[in-house]
Amino acid sequence: MPISTTLPHPKLSVVFSSPHPSQYLHALPWSPRSISYRPPPPRPRCYLLASLHRARDHNGTLLLRNEDIDPHRSKPAYLEATLEDLAWLGIEWQPPLISQSQRTDLYHSAFHRLLQQGDIYPCHCSRKDLALMMHAPHEDENDEPVYDGHCRPTHAAPSLIEDQASNYRFRVSDGETITFTDLNHGPQSFTAGKDFGDFLIWRGDNLPSYQLACVVDDADTQITEVVRGADLLKSTARQILLQRALNLPQPSYFHTHLLRDEHGLRLAKRHDALAIRTLRAQGLTPSQVLSLATQSMTSVTSNS
Numbered sequence: 660m661p662i663s664t665t666l667p668h669p670k671l672s673v674v675f676s677s678p679h680p681s682q683y684l685h686a687l688p689w690s691p692r693s694i695s696y697r698p699p700p701p702r703p704r705c706y707l708l709a710s711l712h713r714a715r716d717h718n719g720t721l722l723l724r725n726e727d728i729d730p731h732r733s734k735p736a737y738l739e740a741t742l743e744d745l746a747w748l749g750i751e752w753q754p755p756l757i758s759q760s761q762r763t764d765l766y767h768s769a770f771h772r773l774l775q776q777g778d779i780y781p782c783h784c785s786r787k788d789l790a791l792m793m794h795a796p797h798e799d800e801n802d803e804p805v806y807d808g809h810c811r812p813t814h815a816a817p818s819l820i821e822d823q824a825s826n827y828r829f830r831v832s833d834g835e836t837i838t839f840t841d842l843n844h845g846p847q848s849f850t851a852g853k854d855f856g857d858f859l860i861w862r863g864d865n866l867p868s869y870q871l872a873c874v875v876d877d878a879d880t881q882i883t884e885v886v887r888g889a890d891l892l893k894s895t896a897r898q899i900l901l902q903r904a905l906n907l908p909q910p911s912y913f914h915t916h917l918l919r920d921e922h923g924l925r926l927a928k929r930h931d932a933l934a935i936r937t938l939r940a941q942g943l944t945p946s947q948v949l950s951l952a953t954q955s956m957t958s959v960t961s962n963s
Contacts, residue, residue, distance in 0.1 A: 710886040711750060713913055719884070721750075724757040724876060728866055733760065744935040748945045757880060759872050766867040769875050769905055770860065773829065777815035778904050779860050781825035784809055806856035827861040829870075829901065837896040842913040844889065849896035858897050874898050878907040889914045 714721040723745075727733040745752065759766075773779045788809065806828065815830060833852030840846050849855065859868040867875075877885060877898075885895075895912050902909050938948050 713884060713886055717884075721752045722757060722880060722882070723752040724880075725759065726869070726872070727758055727760045728869075728872055730760065740936065744939075747939065748935070748949060757876060759876065762872075762876065762879075763867070765875050765879060766872055769871060770827070770867065771821070773860065773904060774818050774821060774827070776904065777817035777830075779827045779829050780810065780812055780816070780857075781822045782806075782810040782828045782857075782859075783825055803855075803858065805853070806858070808857060811857060823865060824863055826859060826863050828857040829860045829897075829904075830857055831855070831900065837899055839895060839899060839909075839912065841892065841895075842884070842911055843916075844892065844914055847892060847895070849893055851896075851900070855893055855897060860901075870894060870897050870901060874901045874905065874907065877910055878902070878905075882910050884911045884913060886913045886915065889917055 710721060713719065725738055727738070742756075770779075789804075810828070811830060831851035835851040836848055837851065838846065838848045858870060860871050861867055873885075876882075892914050895914075899909060901907075935948060
């Protein structure tokens with residue numbers, strides 16, 4: 660199945676990623692602290708209200724994507740709960756539900772194209788090796804460490820042979836500057852090799868990475884705007900490189916601010932209290948939950 664290389668205009672298609680299928684739906688934007696790299700812990704990206712408002716304000720369409728790539732951690736019960744919560748809130752999204760577990764052929768096609776172009780290479784670093792990198796100086800606790808290039812070949816080498824036991828990384832051009840203008844945070848600039856290194860594209864257990872799956876899905880479903888949290892600004896730079904390598908269109912990006920408590924800590928520290936299920940159990944009505952989330956989002960400062 661070919662991936663679309665054009666974006667609809669002027670209709671806005673906003674993607675809302677459901678929580679990882681091991682989490683309940685939350686009303687507010689938050690991001691937990693990463694404590695390891697591979698595999699990363701569940702990272703819900705439930706920027707529900709921002710997605711909804713962006714779609715409504717621009718006469719757009721809200722799509723729902725279920726990021727259930729990993730069969731070992733995905734639980735159907737959480738997806739069912741998410742759909743129930745959305746219905747309870749009265750939030751409408753355009754079907755069908757986009758389930759990444761049903762789209763592996765598309766991801767594999769993109770992977771093989773990158774392999775044949777010499778854009779990726781096998782990486783045999785163990786979890787222990789990656790853990791050692793985590794102990795190296797690392798400024799952003801919510802992003803993967805800069806890969807040290809241990810397995811990177813000296814020259815890019817196109818290949819037709821897949822090593823199914825290996826992870827694969829995308830080779831970045833050290834020193835290349837990736838710029839884009841975020842619709843909320845303004846101009847952004849990241850330097851490959853400094854802000855991020857060669858990043859994971861395909862896992863040794865035959866699963867695509869988050870970066871690859873999102874890029875393929877955004878293009879194939881003709882997403883014109885991606886709404887997610889500010890902790891993924893750097894991931895946008897990575898995804899732009901993938902879009903260029905795969906000759907795919909680049910959507911617009913709106914990164915929300917992350918909510919913090921009175922001590923400056925992210926609300927992930929007590930995220931269970933933000934689950935819509937919890938708020939429902941406390942007796943709040945749908946309008947009260949939506950009002951709470953809206954008020955919280957408008958009170959957020961630029962600190963992320």
